[in-house]
Amino acid sequence: MRNRTKSLSIGLVVLLLFAFTLAGCGSSNKKNEASPSGSSSPAVSPSATQAASPSDEKKLPRVAFVYIGPPGDGGWTFQHDEGRKYLEEKTGIKATTVENVPESADAERVITELAQNHDIIFTTSFGYMDYTVNVAKKFPKVVFVHCGGYKTDVNMATYFGKNWEASYLSGIAAGKATKTNHLGYVAAFPIPELIYNINAYTLGAQSVNPDVKVSVVWSNTWYDPTTERQAAISLLDKGADVLMAYQDSPATLQAAAERGAKAGGNDSDMTRFAPDAYLTNPVWVWGPFYVKTVEAVMAGTWKSESFLGSFVDGTVDLAPLGSSVDPEAKAKIEELLAKYKKEDPSIFTGPLVDQSGAEKVASGKVLTDAEVLSMDWFVKGVDGSIPK
Template sequence: MLKGSVRQWTRKLAMSFGLAVSLFSAGTMAADEPFKVGFVYVGPIGDHGWSYQHDQGRLAVEKYFGDKVKTTYVENVPEGADAERVIRNLAKSGHDLIFTTSFGFMNATAKVAKQFPKVVFEHATGYKRSKNMGTYISNTYEGRYVSGYVAARMTKTGKIGYIASFPIPEVIRDINAVRLAMNKVNPDYELKILWVSTWFDPAKEADAANVMIDQGVDVILQHTDSPAAMKIAEQRGVFAVGQASDMSRFGPKAHLLSVVDSWGPYYIKTVQEVMDKTWKSEDFWGGMADGDIEIASMNPAIPKDVADEANALIDGIKSGKIHPFAGPIKNQQGELKVKEGEVLAHDVLAGMNWYVEGIEGSIPK
């Protein structure tokens, strides 16, 4: 009887110990699971522009955190119902943090964020925020200002072209920054804007570049993502400015400079904050001073005095002495929008829907 009781007690102890070990192992496995970060791209990661640069930021996260973090990306996601489905699937599959990287993903991100309050969402270029959804953007207008100045100094025809994607505030303020810089050189120079209604369509972008060159444009800027315009510029002997990434390899002679979005620092910082549970929803704007916007690969064909002036602009923007949207600034009707001594605040820039003085034509509806 005693032997049976001991045997039974021993068996129970072994079972209890085994259960404890199993629970401990399960807990250890859960603790060791990597932090999951998802990225949603509007274009292909091979666009060599916007989506490509965001993916470079994702790769920077992987390199920095190693096996502590696992990243996922979905490319070529249309801005609409498909975006909502993709974002929801990432949230359902255990992602702790999701970056949605195009303006048209805003409403879908906001909707899914409400449904998954324990997941952190970060939306690029938008303005809707909530407790678990923040927004972020780079001050591309700083780089556009520098590129607009260099373009105006380098043009021989006095005609500069801008291939525009969609009439959202981000694109409009970048066009305005280019025009304001041109005005510093020669307010009589013409800025031709061609709206193509796409972020990434190499054929459309190439057609737009050809149309502009046929109209006398000899420097092309773009707010689209493929290097098609750079390639056309190289073929036809005019200059062009790279978008989002360094596009110098696509037009060694044509390439004036590139306005580069460097997302790695922000992505690493945000992942760390969410992991540390110190993240808070905010509207982040990062520029040259933060290393989030860079001017890359200035063409050796740029005269030294022009390069020196461009570098002085860069230094001034980094130090805060120069701001592209410092007054006085008038709109295209000649009405004063920014007084001398004032600077447009981020919340105003975020909703910019008007052209500055010197731009002809109207903003598409």
């Protein structure tokens, strides 16, 4: 769910639950969430290697992607761009990409310009939601697909995934790796997406190490390596010896490696940034969804919906386990991963209590996807507050 800057209000939660009822699957709020520094009034033009082309003899649709950052971020935008490449390989389409589009009125300008000569537009940041809605109403013949939001229309759909499942598995690796029982989490923004992932990570760690605690520091960034590095160092200075991050840069992982600590990254396989320190982290795989969406539009069968992927359909995955992962943890993770790829797990099953010890989920109760996606409390074991 990301705006990457705002948490859902009660009214928005109601809308979210309503969207789930209609669509039969969830939405979420995901990234991009705050624009990287230096982004300003991007021009609508194809990337250096991708040219926007009119429908050819095969009647291929004209497809465009709006990115919050550069594909070179190594994380969120990188994975969406990998999905774009997969789409091009499978369909022969040459898509337009627009990078570094801030979550501001400038996004509406960019999306509007794209809508004038494209048939399908993927907007890959939660903060683009309202701007996408506005443009969709003006261009009813164009299909708009927005990542992480909860608002839909006849010609606008949403997509996201249950990445908390992978956060739970990442927590298992962290819980077995720590020697101080102190984990650190460099969190982006205080929104449900971060809250449920931090909770899942903590529960995974506690499943193998009941004494573990997770300290949270908010960076209020999605891609600012300097700020994220400083946040990571502050956690290391407090005694955390394993870190996890939820931004688009590898800054936290690299800071941990310099101190001899272990860490995970976010969104994509970040092994290359610090191979000796790397554990694992959730990974997004968007290519098949992009192909399925475009093929449905081409076949005339596309309908607006809220898509929520998982391990089962391959939208969510886990990065390869690093050499630092404990053998016992590795065996447990691989066993659970095999199960999760067959059936969605019930990560949030009661009894669960919050930081104060108050019961939040009764024994035997399993939170619905909608309840997870609107989570606004930390489980016991998380050391940190949720700014309002």
